[in-house]
Amino acid sequence: MTHFIESIGLLAAFLTTTAFFPQVIKTVKTKSTGDLSLPMYTLMFSGTVSWLIYGLLKSDLPITLANAISSLASFVIFYYKIREVRAAKKKLV
């Protein structure tokens, strides 16, 4: 049963981690983040970092693995969104 649970966790880790990749690739390519929500990626980045700490403290491999990669991925999207918001503010001035 433990192996089965671990497998479900690793599947979940694989799915939600790879979920970020198409958005990361799309955002890096197009540099267009107009339809993306800034609060979402602010919360997502700080959230995945918190999950990473939780995973490490609980010695939970799927949680730790998933959130180490997701933190990096959500940071990249967050970075491009911030860049666009700053560029838009400069245009207004």
Add this chain to the structure above:
Amino acid sequence: MTHFIESIGLLAAFLTTTAFFPQVIKTVKTKSTGDLSLPMYTLMFSGTVSWLIYGLLKSDLPITLANAISSLASFVIFYYKIREVRAAKKKLV
């Protein structure tokens, strides 16, 4: 220490769960999903459902709580994205 770890988990659950809300609200309001990635939300929805099963099997409250709500939230975004993709296909025919 257990209470501390549980608190970190609940904080993480709160952050990544609320992360979906601004995007859900934005998507429901604008119905514009052009900059959103379809593979992302397909993977995110199936991933959060897998995490939900993992959380239930491990009796992990933060994981279960976070992914019950995130599954619902990512499904809403996924639904609007699918709707736009279908509408775009119809226009091409």
